[in-house]
Amino acid sequence: MNYSVSEENYLKTIFHLQKKEGTVTTNELAAELKTRPASVTDMMKKLKTKKLLHYQPYQGFRLTADGSKVALGIIRRHRLWEYFLAEKLNFTWDEVHEVAEELEHVSNKKLIDKLDAYLGYPKNDPHGDPIPDASGKIEQGKKIRLQDAPLQIPCRVAGVRNQSPGMLELLAHKKIRIGTILEIRQKFDFDHSLEVKTGKQQIITISRQLAENLLVTHED
Amino acid sequence: MNYSVSEENYLKTIFHLQKKEGTVTTNELAAELKTRPASVTDMMKKLKTKKLLHYQPYQGFRLTADGSKVALGIIRRHRLWEYFLAEKLNFTWDEVHEVAEELEHVSNKKLIDKLDAYLGYPKNDPHGDPIPDASGKIEQGKKIRLQDAPLQIPCRVAGVRNQSPGMLELLAHKKIRIGTILEIRQKFDFDHSLEVKTGKQQIITISRQLAENLLVTHED
DNA sequence: AACATAATTTAGATTTGTCTAAATAATTTT
DNA sequence: AAAATTATTTAGACAAATCTAAATTATGTT
Ligand SMILES: [Mn+2]
Ligand SMILES: [Mn+2]
Ligand SMILES: [Mn+2]
Ligand SMILES: [Mn+2]
Numbered sequence: 001m002n003y004s005v006s007e008e009n010y011l012k013t014i015f016h017l018q019k020k021e022g023t024v025t026t027n028e029l030a031a032e033l034k035t036r037p038a039s040v041t042d043m044m045k046k047l048k049t050k051k052l053l054h055y056q057p058y059q060g061f062r063l064t065a066d067g068s069k070v071a072l073g074i075i076r077r078h079r080l081w082e083y084f085l086a087e088k089l090n091f092t093w094d095e096v097h098e099v100a101e102e103l104e105h106v107s108n109k110k111l112i113d114k115l116d117a118y119l120g121y122p123k124n125d126p127h128g129d130p131i132p133d134a135s136g137k138i139e140q141g142k143k144i145r146l147q148d149a150p151l152q153i154p155c156r157v158a159g160v161r162n163q164s165p166g167m168l169e170l171l172a173h174k175k176i177r178i179g180t181i182l183e184i185r186q187k188f189d190f191d192h193s194l195e196v197k198t199g200k201q202q203i204i205t206i207s208r209q210l211a212e213n214l215l216v217t218h219e220d
Numbered sequence: 221m222n223y224s225v226s227e228e229n230y231l232k233t234i235f236h237l238q239k240k241e242g243t244v245t246t247n248e249l250a251a252e253l254k255t256r257p258a259s260v261t262d263m264m265k266k267l268k269t270k271k272l273l274h275y276q277p278y279q280g281f282r283l284t285a286d287g288s289k290v291a292l293g294i295i296r297r298h299r300l301w302e303y304f305l306a307e308k309l310n311f312t313w314d315e316v317h318e319v320a321e322e323l324e325h326v327s328n329k330k331l332i333d334k335l336d337a338y339l340g341y342p343k344n345d346p347h348g349d350p351i352p353d354a355s356g357k358i359e360q361g362k363k364i365r366l367q368d369a370p371l372q373i374p375c376r377v378a379g380v381r382n383q384s385p386g387m388l389e390l391l392a393h394k395k396i397r398i399g400t401i402l403e404i405r406q407k408f409d410f411d412h413s414l415e416v417k418t419g420k421q422q423i424i425t426i427s428r429q430l431a432e433n434l435l436v437t438h439e440d
Numbered sequence: 441a442a443c444a445t446a447a448t449t450t451a452g453a454t455t456t457g458t459c460t461a462a463a464t465a466a467t468t469t470t
Numbered sequence: 471a472a473a474a475t476t477a478t479t480t481a482g483a484c485a486a487a488t489c490t491a492a493a494t495t496a497t498g499t500t
Contacts, residue, residue, distance in 0.1 A: 006487065026448055039488055041449055046486090058448060058495060089334040102326045108319050114309040226457065246478055259458055261479055266456090278465060278478060 005105045008074050009033060010043050011052060012104075014063055015071035023060040072136040077112050078104040079125035079132075084115060086126040093126040093178070094168050128159035128178045128215065142218075146182065146194070147211040154183045154199075155216040162213040174204055182216065225325045228294050229253060230263050231272060232324075234283055235291035239376075239439075240401045240419040243280035292356040297332055298324040299345035299352075304335060306346040313346040348438065361438035366402065366414070367431040374403045374419075375436040382433040394424055401439060 003011070013032050017024045026044075030037045044061055047053040052067035063071060081103040085091040091099070113134055116122075123139060124130055132138040141158060149155050157180045160167065171177070181199035188194070192208035206214070223231070233252050237244045246264075250257045264281055267273040272287035283291060301323040305311040311319070333354055336342075343359060344350055352358045363378050377400045380387065391397070401419035408414070412428035426434070 004486080027446090035487095036489060037448065038450080038490080042487075085331070089331070089338050091330075091334065095330075099326075099328050099331050102328065103323075106319075106322045106326070108322065110311075110315075111305070111309070111319050114311070118309055224456080247476090255457095256459065257478065258460080258480080262457075 002107070003070065006043070007047065008070075008105055008107075010040075010047065011063065011067060011071045012074045012078070014053070014061065015068060015075065018062050023062050025060050069136055072132045072138065073107070074104055075138075076132040076134075076136070077107065079129060080112060080115055080119065080122070082125040082127070083119055083122045083131070087119065087122075094163065094165075096126055097163070124158075124178075126178065127163070128157070143215040144217075145212055146184070146196075146206065146214040146216050147192070147208070149182075149184055149216050151184045151187065153218070154181050155218055156181055157214060158217045159215040160213055161215060167210075167213060170210060174206075176214070222327070223290065226263070227267065228290075228325055228327075230260075230267065231283065231287060231291045232294045232298070234273070234281065235288060235295065238282045239399075242399075243282050245280050289356055292352045292358065293327070294324055295358075296352040296354075296356070297327065299349060300332060300335055300339065300342070302345040302347070303339055303342045303351070307339065307342075316346055363435040363437055365432055366404070366416075366426065366434040366436050367412070367428070369402075369404055369436050371404045371407065374401050374439040376401055376439050377434060378437045379435040380433055381435060387430070387433060390430060394426075396434070402436065 010029070010033065013029060014024050017028060017032060026037045026040045030040045033040070044053060044055045047067070048055045048061075052064055052070060053061050054064055055061040078100045081100040082096040085096040085099055086093055116134065121133075122131055128143075130139045130141065143158050145161075146155075146157075157176060157178055159178070160171070175198075176182070183197045184194050185197055185203065186195040192211070194206045194211050196204055196206050198204060230249070230253065233249060234244050237248060237252060246257045246260045250260045253260070264273060264275050267287070268275045268281075272284055272290060273281050274284055275281040298320045301320040302316040305316040305319055306313055336354065341353075342351055350359045350361070360378075365381075366375070366377075369375050377396060377398055379398065380391070395418070396402070403417045404414050405417055405423065406415040412431070414426045414431050416424055416426050418424060
């Protein structure tokens with residue numbers, strides 16, 4: 001019932017990767033965790049014997065129901081701490097991830113549930129990602145890329161797919177944050193750039209690269 | 221500059237033990253950490269090569285200045301988290317230690333300093349122990365007469381009000397020095413004598429005259 | 441289908457932290 | 471001072487997590 005820091009980091013990363021495609025490969029996971037494929041194989045064998053993973057050699061892997069449950073617990077802790085750091089300790093949203101990466105491994109249930117209550121049961125972390133509740137249930141607001149959002153309909157920035165310093169710098173410059181309301185006025189086929197109206201009625205231009213990495217939900 | 225959870229637990233425990241007596245022994249430390257003497261010896265060698273410890277085989281050990289500095293950092297984190305848990309998350313004072321035992325190992329300086337600020341720079345943890353500041357300085361409690369110290373609470377001999385030869389002879393005989401830890405077990409109204417437990421777990425009797433002239437501070 | 445390339449696994453080594461059992465040193469008792 | 475006891479260290483082993491290099495399996499190309 002208790003997992004090592006290393007096991008937890010593997011489980012969480014597999015959970016995220018398998019959302020994008022059904023199944024995760026050895027090299028993919030090694031790249032994401034900055035480790036070697038041989039190390040991944042070793043860990044996959046271990047997680048399989050613990051029944052947290054479906055795995056047959058050369059076939060890729062995905063979490064079992066038990067594995068997903070463990071992963072959701074880690075993600076809950078990670079995102080609650082991110083919220084705490086941003087909301088209570090005044091960390092900026094690009095600083096919180098690194099610290100939460102360590103705090104997430106303190107797995108005392110009472111601590112996390114009390115933290116949740118103290119924070120007022122927040123629904124989303126500072127990056128707009130949903131926070132699983134105490135039972136592991138996660139609210140999926142259907143996030144789409146700004147690029148794919150309909151014209152003339154206001155939507156709300158709910159997350160980013162990329163947290164590179166360059167991206168964050170650009171967002172800061174354009175004054176776009178989680179929660180910012182955007183409405184696409186026009187799409188230009190030539191360079192796939194967008195002309196967008198902000199909540200403050202300013203007209204700005206958003207490049208294809210940025211529009212691909214901005215996640216929005218329907219405003220309501 | 222970064223230490224493992226295990227190294228940190230050793231450093232912190234040595235710091236606490238060496239306060240009671242100048243030097244710490246292998247068995248003492250093994251008992252406190254619930255490990256084996258052989259494991260302690262292994263770790264002592266490692267901490268010595270890292271220059272955190274003074275250690276010669278069979279001679280016991282104590283922290284170097286560097287080692288104490290690291291230990292104080294761990295104690296600062298531990299006690300700040302204890303304060304947070306009690307004050308903000310409504311943990312009771314007997315629950316906080318166990319959780320802080322894990323949180324103390326998240327050693328991000330910015331996190332701890334921001335937490336400190338958020339909590340309003342508390343001076344003491346929920347057990348009354350002083351919290352070291354960001355530079356590692358620890359506030360020593362004010363000196364009171366042993367006679368006026370609370371029962372069942374360990375305190376530290378910090379001075380004497382009287383330095384007559386007779387007093388010093390008596391102190392030497394009872395093996396009481398500056399730094400000795402004493403805990404009052406019982407106060408007798410008839411003659412105002414005290415039954416006191418020493419740091420070495422010996423039970424001794426201290427007369428009214430002596431108790432009036434011994435100055436102690438709250439431990440730690 | 442055969443070959444080349446890429447992905448994955450295996451074999452064997454390393455580091456960290458722990459353990460048991462045996463050897464050695466220090467301390468206490470006689 | 472010798473013997474007995476206790477404390478400490480050493481030797482050798484093990485589990486966890488990682489690595490490199492080599493072997494194996496899968497995939498893509500001609
Ligand atoms: Mn992590
Ligand atoms: Mn996040
Ligand atoms: Mn600890
Ligand atoms: Mn405390």
